[in-house]
Amino acid sequence: MAKLTYDDFKQRLSIQDVLVDAGYTLNRRDGLRYPSYVRLGSDGRRIHGDKFIVTANGQCCFQPPTQKNYNVIGFIKAHPEMFSDYTPGMDKDRLVNLVCNRLLNNPIEDRETKIVTGHQQMPTFSLDDYTLHKFEGGNKETHKPFYPYFKPRGLNLGTQYAFRKTFFLAERQSEDGRVFKNLSFPMTVPGKDDHIVGLEERGRKKPDGTSYKGIARGSNASEGLWMGSPEATKLQDAKRVFIFESAFDAMAFYQILMGKGSSLDAEAKKELSHAVFASTGGNPSTRQLEGLIRNAKDATFHIGFDMDEAGRNFAEQFKTLAKKENVPSNRIVREETSPGYKDFNEELLAILARQNNPLAKDNVRDDLKDYVDSFRKHPEDIPGVKEVLHPNDSQIDLLPKSLWQLYAHYETLYEDAYTMQHSRLVAPEDKEEIKDKALEAGKVFRNELAQALGVKEETEAENEEKNVAAGVDMDADGNIEVNESEETKHHGMRR
DSSP: OOOOOHHHHHHHOOHHHHHHHTTOEEOOOTTOSSOEEEEEOTTSOEEEEEEEEEOTTSSOEEOTTOOOOBOHHHHHHHOGGGSTTOOTTOOHHHHHHHHHHHHTTOOOSSOOOOOOOOOOOOOOOOGGGSEEEEOOTTOGGGTGGGHHHHGGGTOOHHHHHHTGGGOEEEEEEOTTSOEEEEEEEEEEETTEEEEEEEEEEEOOOOTTSOOOEEEOTTOOTTTOEEEEOTTOOOGGGOSEEEEESSHHHHHHHHHHHHSTTOOOOHHHHHHHHTSEEEEOSSSOOHHHHHHHHHHOTTOEEEEOOOSSHHHHHHHHHHHHHHHHTTOOGGGEEEOOOOOOOOOHHHHHHHHHHHTTOGGGSSOOOGGGHHHHHTTEEOOTTSTTOOOEEOOOTTGGGGSOHHHHHHHHHHHHHHHHHHHHHTOSSSOHHHHHHHHHHHHHHHHHHHHHHHHHHTOOOOOTTTTTTTOOGGGOOBOTTSOBOOOHHHHHHHTSOOO
16 A cells, blocks of 8 residues: 555544544533543543543544644654554654554554553444344334334434334443433444444433433444435445434434425435435544545535534535545535534623623632633733633533533533424424523523623623524524425425
8 A cells, every 4th residue: 555644644534533542432421512532440430630622623632721732643642652552762753654554454564563551442332232122114013112212303203214224222231230222323334334333322302301312332433324225225326425413413304305395306305215314423533424435436415514613614524535535526515404503602702801801810710710721822922912712612511510511401402492393293382392491591501601700691682682592593582593494495405
């Protein structure tokens, strides 16, 4: 194989691949937008303070409370002892070549002896650890256990039937005897469809409106994706591939376009049923996207990531990778999905600016200092300015547990509210109820955060056009702006 350069490593490897190889484990908290990776001790518990957070573009990470960003090259050079290829005194550039080529399965000549370090390895995912309950098309009794998982999201039986071969209930018993059962979407590596490498998981709705979502322990989330096709089309034969951040999003999108109010004609709906729908299970990795692109040579790719800043970055990431694989730009379509979230941090900074920045004083609570310091900078090139506040994409994860749980609660409700607006299966009063819960949860988070920071709340009159309550895109009456018929028009397949 050709010799790879540092530019090749940065383009083809995700920082998440490198973190996992260094012994870190994905710590996917319900509702948080950007993944964090933690190290586990011999007892299986997190080692406090040893955590890296992946930045919005997915190519760098930082270790709070510091803001130093590492790409794949910088991380390996700064933490050589974390890698099994390292031996004392080894040249750092050689170490980078050894680690990156190994992760890319690119053999190199004259490989030095490999010294294995003692970091804890994650157990390999095995489907044998689970008891599976499947949705059988001709057996209505097998459909009933799935009702509590799909009904709250407004996904009807027709949609469930269309994707029935690509989900199941997976039940696992932990070492302490507890039993966990989740709706599970099997993940496979593109081109290796016969081997399940992990699960994208969703739990039942709780009384408070929240539900568990995550990736099964040991899953190969850097390469594996969930892929489904109503007509069982193989990825290599697909004419259209739709890519989302969750399997629920993919199924909801399909349901909208196949519904009675859809603008698609019979021929277009037939084409849609032969498409392949894919979920990255969260932030997409480079290897996930490359796998799709390289195994669907003749497909048109429909990007269904959220319309927030992170979603836009993911879309650009895909376009960059597609261009390298010589995919014409007219075979990449950006679909309009969720409008995304308002940034609570940016709004907070605007309030602070109007209140003479009380956080510049030394009166911040100890458990909030990491959060505040994460957007505190000292620009030397701004005359007369000693200190400014500047947001990054991961402050929420730095908040005390009580506060980030409030945000996670809001975000889960917002996602449910948005999905349910598209469904004719959900009664109008239920749609209103979940919308009201989302608005209230966002308001509670905002109020609690402002109180903890000692920030004075602004009145509606003072903040009329900000619409910061709950972080939901709203019209002048405080309603979530979702028009089903218009949304259906936006989602038409463009030829």
